[in-house]
Structure formats: C-alpha cells, structure tokens
Amino acid sequence: MAINKCALVLEGGGLRGAYTAGALTWFIDNNIEFDYSYGISTGAIYLCNYLMKSKENLLYFSTDGIADKRYMYLPAILRSGKIVDYDYLFNHIMEEENHYDLSPLKDCKSNAYYGLYDLQLGKTVYYPIQEININLLKASTTLPILGKIVKENGRELFDGGITDMIPIEKAIEDGCNKFVVIATKPQTYRRKPSKKFIVNLMRRTYSKYPKLYQDYEIRHINYEKQINLIKSLCDKKQAIYCCPSKESKVTRLNGSKEELKNLFDMGYQDMEDRKQELLSIIND
Numbered sequence: 001m002a003i004n005k006c007a008l009v010l011e012g013g014g015l016r017g018a019y020t021a022g023a024l025t026w027f028i029d030n031n032i033e034f035d036y037s038y039g040i041s042t043g044a045i046y047l048c049n050y051l052m053k054s055k056e057n058l059l060y061f062s063t064d065g066i067a068d069k070r071y072m073y074l075p076a077i078l079r080s081g082k083i084v085d086y087d088y089l090f091n092h093i094m095e096e097e098n099h100y101d102l103s104p105l106k107d108c109k110s111n112a113y114y115g116l117y118d119l120q121l122g123k124t125v126y127y128p129i130q131e132i133n134i135n136l137l138k139a140s141t142t143l144p145i146l147g148k149i150v151k152e153n154g155r156e157l158f159d160g161g162i163t164d165m166i167p168i169e170k171a172i173e174d175g176c177n178k179f180v181v182i183a184t185k186p187q188t189y190r191r192k193p194s195k196k197f198i199v200n201l202m203r204r205t206y207s208k209y210p211k212l213y214q215d216y217e218i219r220h221i222n223y224e225k226q227i228n229l230i231k232s233l234c235d236k237k238q239a240i241y242c243c244p245s246k247e248s249k250v251t252r253l254n255g256s257k258e259e260l261k262n263l264f265d266m267g268y269q270d271m272e273d274r275k276q277e278l279l280s281i282i283n284d
Contacts, residue, residue: 004178009168011040011185012141013185015255016042017041017045018263020182022268022270024046038171039115040166045066045141046061062264063257063260067255071088072084082146084142084143086141087148102132111174114127115160116140119158125160126170136150140159143161163222165222166223168181168226178238185244186243193217199217237281244266
C-alpha cells in the first residue's frame with residue numbers, strides 16, 4: 001500500500017496573494033504541516049513566511065509591504081525604467097526597512113520548493129527552500145517586461161509562473177498523492193490568450209531567449225491544463241481546491257489596504273469553513 005504524501009500547492013497572483021497569506025495563517029493557528037510544499041511567484045514569499053511560522057510577516061507583506069505603491073508605476077518607472085521596481089521592493093522595503101531575514105530557512109526540515117524560470121534552460125526549475133536568499137526570492141516574483149532579469153551565479157531568472165502558474169505537476173512528479181491547492185483566482189476564472197502586442201514586445205525585448213516568449217504565448221493553455229488536472233484530482237478525492245469564495249476588486253498590481261485585508265480575512269475564513277474537509281485529506 002502506497003504511503004500518502006500530502007502536498008501544499010500555492011499559486012502566485014501578485015497582490016491577490018493576500019488570500020494565500022490568510023489561508024496560511026489559518027494553517028499556522030491550527031498547527032497544520034505538510035509532507036511537501038511548493039510556491040510560485042508571491043506564493044513563494046508566503047511559503048517562506050509559513051515555514052518560518054511568521055504570522056506577522058504574512059499579514060504585513062500581504063496588506064502593506066507588497067501593496068506599497070512606492071515600487072510600482074510612476075515611482076518605479078522614474079527609478080528603474082520598469083513598471084515594477086522589484087529591487088526597491090525586496091532590497092529596500094523588505095530588507096532595509098523591515099529587516100526581512102530568510103536565514104532560518106537554512107535549517108528548515110521541510111520538503112519545500114520554489115520555482116524559477118531559467119532563461120538559459122528555457123524552463124521552470126525548482127529549488128529547495130533551504131537555498132533561498134533575497135535575490136532568488138526576488139527572481140521568483142519578477143515577470144518579463146514588468147521587471148528586469150534577475151541574475152544569480154551566472155543564471156538569468158524570472159518568475160516560474162511563466163509556465164507553472166499552479167505547481168501541481170511538480171508535486172505529482174515528486175510522488176505526492178494528496179494535495180491542498182491554494183489558488184488566488186475564483187473558480188470561474190479563465191485565463192485569456194496573451195495579447196499579441198505583449199508577445200511581440202517580448203520577442204523584441206528577449207530575442208536571445210525564444211523559449212521565453214514561446215512559453216509566455218501559451219500560458220493560457222498551460223494554466224487550463226493545470227486547472228483541469230487539479231479538478232480531476234478533486235474528482236478522485238485526492239485534492240482540495242481552495243480559492244476565494246467571494247468576488248474581490250484586488251488585481252495583480254492593484255488593491256487598497258482595506259481590500260487586501262478583506263481578502264486576507266477571506267482566505268482565513270474559507271479555510272475555517274472547510275476545516276473538516278481539510279483535516280480529512282491532510283490526516284488521511
């Protein structure tokens with residue numbers, strides 16, 4: 001008989017990750033841990049905080065830090081020439097102002113991973129959370145066009161969400177057979193094909209990396225594949241698919257502090273409402 005391995009699978013979603021932060025706070029409050037865990041994009045940020053049992057950072061970064069307008073739009077364009085100044089967010093807001101410390105994760109005993117899109121390899125690669133640093137965490141959330149390529153030890157990196165918006169396939173590949181998926185978009189959400197002008201802009205901007213813009217062009221296909229896979233696992237009673245139970249005005253880059261706190265609270269309450277269902281699959 002196969003031994004059950006339960007995986008926590010976290011979608012990205014920018015500011016929508018406030019929902020994930022609320023859900024993970026509920027897990028901490030209920031002393032829930034997983035055999036394996038996977039984070040993509042902002043899901044990687046909140047995975048780090050969850051593993052460090054930092055409810056304070058889960059709340060702060062989801063309602064204040066990541067929503068700080070100083071690293072977006074006009075201030076970002078004036079400083080970096082990009083719509084999002086990820087350097088300012090991670091190196092100034094997170095590190096300098098808030099003294100964000102990832103060092104406790106070096107001794108983390110969890111099987112936890114975060115995804116990065118490697119430009120040279122032309123694919124998303126997963127790394128143990130024990131190897132993370134602030135620059136790699138920055139890379140895990142940096143999207144093409146919006147931000148600059150992140151470099152680390154000769155690698156050129158972007159957000160793993162370019163291909164793996166919900167890292168369910170990696171969890172299956174690692175032998176997991178039970179899954180708790182925290183998504184940041186409603187079940188009715190359908191990803192539209194990438195806009196042609198964005199794809200063309202990527203072709204010109206990243207002409208050295210054809211696999212990058214090719215992967216970006218089919219994001220909607222990969223996303224649908226991942227969603228359908230999750231739904232099939234739910235049908236087999238192998239997965240729980242958790243996503244916002246109510247509409248929210250929060251988008252990837254926009255949301256007031258009040259809206260973000262409401263989304264955080266929704267994530268917490270949705271987990272409480274599904275407590276017995278969650279405990280059943282986690283403890284099975």
